[in-house]
Amino acid sequence: MSYDAVVAGGSVAGLFCAREIAARGHSVLVIEEDFEIGSPEHCGGLVSVSGMEDLGVIPSGKTFDSQITRAEISSPGGKKITLDAKKQNVSVINRRELDKQVARQAQKNGAEIRVKTSFKEIRENRIVTTAGEVDFKILVDARGVSALIQKDRTGILQSAQYEIYADWIEKGKVEVNFDAVKYPGFFSWVIPSCGGAGKVGVAGKNISAMQALEKFLDQKGKHSIIRKVFAPIWVNGPVENFVSGNTVTVGDAAGQSKPTTAGGIYSCGLGGIYAGRAISKFLETKKHDELKSYQKSWTEKFGKEFERQLFARKMLERLDNKSIDALFGSITPEIISDMSDNDDFDFHTSAIIKMLGLKGSLKVAQTIFGSEIRKILG
Ligand SMILES: Cc1cc2nc3c(=O)[nH]c(=O)nc-3n(C[C@H](O)[C@H](O)[C@H](O)COP(=O)(O)OP(=O)(O)OC[C@H]3O[C@@H](n4cnc5c(N)ncnc54)[C@H](O)[C@@H]3O)c2cc1C
Structure with missing residues (x-):
């Protein structure tokens, strides 16, 4: 068996990549180690509508779960700010269905997808899978964080996320809770899906995510758990090289999810799309430089923002609960309405800058961070 490209990993990054390669008439095989595309789902499903448009996906009735109208962010001491999220146009999508929708797009373009087939090893232009050997010109590594664990553990946090039913999940409201003791360097979250269900999760450095989540749920109140997911998230930003020889790395495997929230549907999905287009050009011209244009495109779009x-997030990791409370205390109603009106879900450092008070009176922020704050403003 021989293909122009073989994609290891059949989730968003790999499937978008395959869709683009197949759209230009090249042969492409996607292998996915799980039994089903989209399952097990390990995602909150929060995504901007504009992001979905860029990815070329119009959510179907099955894919769309709910619309987010507000975000409530809490400090350890219980100070809350509520952002009006209507202008940011953020949806909760069903990842099981989204992945299938993209698989369908890829298949329509001519890609071949095989589940329950694992990538084992690479031997020059041949890969060994659990279902035999396959020849390729380009291998796409889209194996998610599991590929990074083998290379670099430094940016990995453990997360736990349960799908639950609970009366206290409010329609349209995302909750984010900071606490440097319970969730060091990260936060806990509540994302409403549909029909009284929601996804509740935590992540943090050197904690038992499961224990932290169970404590959080106990404190929230009565609930029924219908599904549990434990998955690593990557928060260290992009790896140095997306392309090495005949291997192109995309999505979480290339560190393309946001260092602040680990959200990656959009930035990993676009990584797959840029890679797929660059691979097609390489297949047509045989010029290796075409492959490198993929990293250039992704970095132009996300590089500065991810930095x-x-x-x-490095600043967040250094804050203790007293400092987080102090920062929350300095957020004025004007800052909240500025964030609600002007900030972008996908490129949100300007919102963080406002939240941290880095542009306002600077007093609290400067006491905590000193002159380093210039790095985030620059
Ligand atoms: C708890 C949690 C909540 C999240 N919430 C959000 C959110 O609300 N919004 C958002 O935008 N992002 C969210 N994310 C991040 C998002 O899920 C990822 O960034 C995104 O799925 C990355 O896509 P990917 O295709 O690169 O990798 P993955 O989705 O991780 O897919 C990798 C695929 O490769 C397969 N694979 C692995 N090894 C092999 C192998 N050897 N052979 C064959 N196949 C293999 C896996 O089975 C998997 O299907 C969340 C992540 C977690 C863990």
């Missing part, structure tokens, strides 16, 4: 997000 600033990375710095923002």
Whole structure:
């Protein structure tokens, strides 16, 4: 068996990549180790509508779960700010269905998809899978965070996310809770899906995510758990090289999810699309430089923003609960309405800058961070 491209990993990044390669008439095989595309789902499903448009997906009735209208962000001491999220146009989508929708797009373009087939090893232009050997010109590594675990553990946090039914999940409201002791370097979250269901999760450095989540749920009140997911998230930003020889790395495997929230549907999906287009050009011209244009395109779009997000999370990691409370205390109603009116879900460092008070009186922020704050403003 021989293909122009073989994609290891049949989730958003790999499937978008395959869709683009197949659209230009090249042969492409996607192998996915799980039994089903889209399952097990390990995602909150929060995505901007504009992001979905860029990815070329119009959510179907099955894919769309709910619309987000507000975000409530809490400090450890219980100070809350509520952002009006209507202008940001953020949806909750059903990842099981989204992945299938993209698989369908790829298949329509001519890609071949095989589930329950694992990538084992690479031997020059041949890969060994659990279902035999396959020849390729380009291998796309779209294996998600599991590919990074083998290379670099430093940016990995453990997360736990349960799908639950609970009366206290409010339609349209996302909750984010900061606490440097319970969730060091990250936060807990509640994302409403549909029909009284929601996804509740936590992540943090050096904690038992499961225990932290169970405590959080106990404190929230009565609930029924219908599904549990434990998955690593990557928060260290992009890896140095997306392309190495005949291997092109996309999505979470290339560190393309946001360093602040680990959200990656949009940035990993676009990584897959840019890679797929670059691979097609390489297949047509045989010029290796065409492959490199993929990293250039992705970096032009996300590079600066991810650098600033990375710095923002380094600052977050250094804050204790007293400092977080102090920062929340300095957020004025004007800052909240500015954030609600002007900030972008996908490129959100400007919102973080406002939240941290880095542009306002600077007093609280400067006491905590000193002159380093210039890095995030620059
Ligand atoms: C708890 C949690 C909540 C999240 N919430 C959000 C959110 O609300 N919004 C958002 O935008 N992002 C969210 N994310 C991040 C988002 O899910 C990822 O960024 C995105 O799925 C990355 O896509 P990917 O295709 O790169 O990798 P993945 O989705 O991880 O897919 C990798 C695929 O490769 C397969 N694979 C692995 N090894 C092999 C192998 N050897 N052979 C064959 N196949 C293999 C896996 O089975 C998997 O299907 C969340 C992540 C987690 C963990």
